[in-house]
Amino acid sequence: MTIHRVIRKVQRFQGWFGGGAALCLGAGLYLGLIGSPPDYYQGEVVRIMYIHVPLAHTSLLGYTVLALGSLWYLWKRDPIVDNMCQAVAALSAVFTALALGTGMIWGKPTWDTWWTWDARLTSFTVLLLILIGYIMLRTFVDDHEKEARYGAILAIIGFVDLPIIHFSVEWWRTLHQPQSISMRGVSISSGLLAPLLCMSIGMSLLFSYMVMVRTQLLYLDRLLHAKKGRLLSQFHLSKSDS
Amino acid sequence: MTNLSIRWGGLLVVTIVLVVLTYNHYQDNITSLVPQQVRKEAPTGEIRVLGMVQGRTLKTREAGEATFTLLGKSATLPVHYQGPPPDNLRELKILILIGTWNASTQVFEARDIGIVPNYGFIAGAYLLGLLPLALFLFAMTRRVNFLYEEIKASKLYEEK
Numbered sequence: 001m002t003i004h005r006v007i008r009k010v011q012r013f014q015g016w017f018g019g020g021a022a023l024c025l026g027a028g029l030y031l032g033l034i035g036s037p038p039d040y041y042q043g044e045v046v047r048i049m050y051i052h053v054p055l056a057h058t059s060l061l062g063y064t065v066l067a068l069g070s071l072w073y074l075w076k077r078d079p080i081v082d083n084m085c086q087a088v089a090a091l092s093a094v095f096t097a098l099a100l101g102t103g104m105i106w107g108k109p110t111w112d113t114w115w116t117w118d119a120r121l122t123s124f125t126v127l128l129l130i131l132i133g134y135i136m137l138r139t140f141v142d143d144h145e146k147e148a149r150y151g152a153i154l155a156i157i158g159f160v161d162l163p164i165i166h167f168s169v170e171w172w173r174t175l176h177q178p179q180s181i182s183m184r185g186v187s188i189s190s191g192l193l194a195p196l197l198c199m200s201i202g203m204s205l206l207f208s209y210m211v212m213v214r215t216q217l218l219y220l221d222r223l224l225h226a227k228k229g230r231l232l233s234q235f236h237l238s239k240s241d242s
Numbered sequence: 243m244t245n246l247s248i249r250w251g252g253l254l255v256v257t258i259v260l261v262v263l264t265y266n267h268y269q270d271n272i273t274s275l276v277p278q279q280v281r282k283e284a285p286t287g288e289i290r291v292l293g294m295v296q297g298r299t300l301k302t303r304e305a306g307e308a309t310f311t312l313l314g315k316s317a318t319l320p321v322h323y324q325g326p327p328p329d330n331l332r333e334l335k336i337l338i339l340i341g342t343w344n345a346s347t348q349v350f351e352a353r354d355i356g357i358v359p360n361y362g363f364i365a366g367a368y369l370l371g372l373l374p375l376a377l378f379l380f381a382m383t384r385r386v387n388f389l390y391e392e393i394k395a396s397k398l399y400e401e402k
């Protein structure tokens with residue numbers, strides 16, 4: 001089964017992804033804002049975690065999909081996968097920017113600063129710059145085949161940043177707290193874990209749903225452009241014939 | 243009414259309900275008085291009082307028991323705290339005390355101490371996190387609908 005068949009099959013369940021995202025995010029927001037207790041040290045401000053962490057996780061997940069899709073594109077030159085990669089890149093950039101923004105808001109009451117050149121924050125900003133670079137590359141190169149190929153190469157090279165982001169809190173002494181959920185176990189109380197999981201699942205489903213909508217949008221946009229181009233050339237041909 | 247309007251209208255209604263529920267929840271839980279209000283109104287029942295621990299007034303007797311003066315803008319309150327051993331009770335620290343006002347002894351009897359909540363930051367983070375996503379998704383869905391209509395109108399599939 002080729003990958004674009006898988007994409008088409010998954011797209012049939014688009015509505016389920018959207019509904020699932022709405023349900024999980026609704027439950028997560030209720031648990032996060034009303035149902036969960038405040039943190040012993042941070043107090044109420046800990047509730048920002050339920051929006052910041054899922055956004056950050058989802059942007060990393062999005063970049064992983066982009067890198068894998070780019071590898072697949074370079075191997076098979078599948079235009080549907082390329083379309084999906086382009087959709088994923090734009091959405092990952094939005095999620096990354098929002099993760100940085102919510103992190104800055106969380107940083108002010110906890111660290112008493114909006115921004116610091118901390119290893120985690122800096123490597124995450126580099127990820128945003130890579131994504132912006134990818135989008136610019138796809139916008140300004142005229143040849144579609146070339147833009148897809150260069151974009152895929154950039155996405156694969158940029159993947160180096162992901163392990164740096166992940167391990168930055170262990171490799172360097174940082175202000176950013178270490179991971180609460182890792183292979184070593186879970187260092188977060190169940191009262192705080194439930195809304196975090198709910199929001200993370202909801203955000204991943206929302207991201208998948210948005211990718212499906214954007215992939216569709218890019219496909220239809222290209223279809224319409226091709227159609228208009230064909231009509232225009234037919235019109236010119238008929239003009240020159242007459 | 244189109245399918246798109248129904249879906250987004252429903253989502254908007256659910257969001258408004260959630261916002262109202264959250265707002266009411268926080269209003270019930272965070273409304274706090276200041277020392278001058280406590281002196282003036284002498285409320286009965288449990289209340290939350292916001293103020294700063296006045297310098298050189300904090301005396302800790304044993305773990306979980308302390309006396310100090312809570313400073314407001316134009317009034318002070320003598321406080322007798324008895325509850326879980328507090329981590330955040332320090333001089334010149336702004337905090338919220340939960341307890342009852344004893345009008346006969348003119349002492350506020352606190353049973354718990356809370357950190358001053360930063361609800362502005364929480365509301366800001368949630369708005370920044372969710373609003374752009376919702377707007378972006380709405381714009382994309384509308385554009386997809388528009389493109390479908392355009393393609394239908396241009397009769398793409400009827401051509402040879």
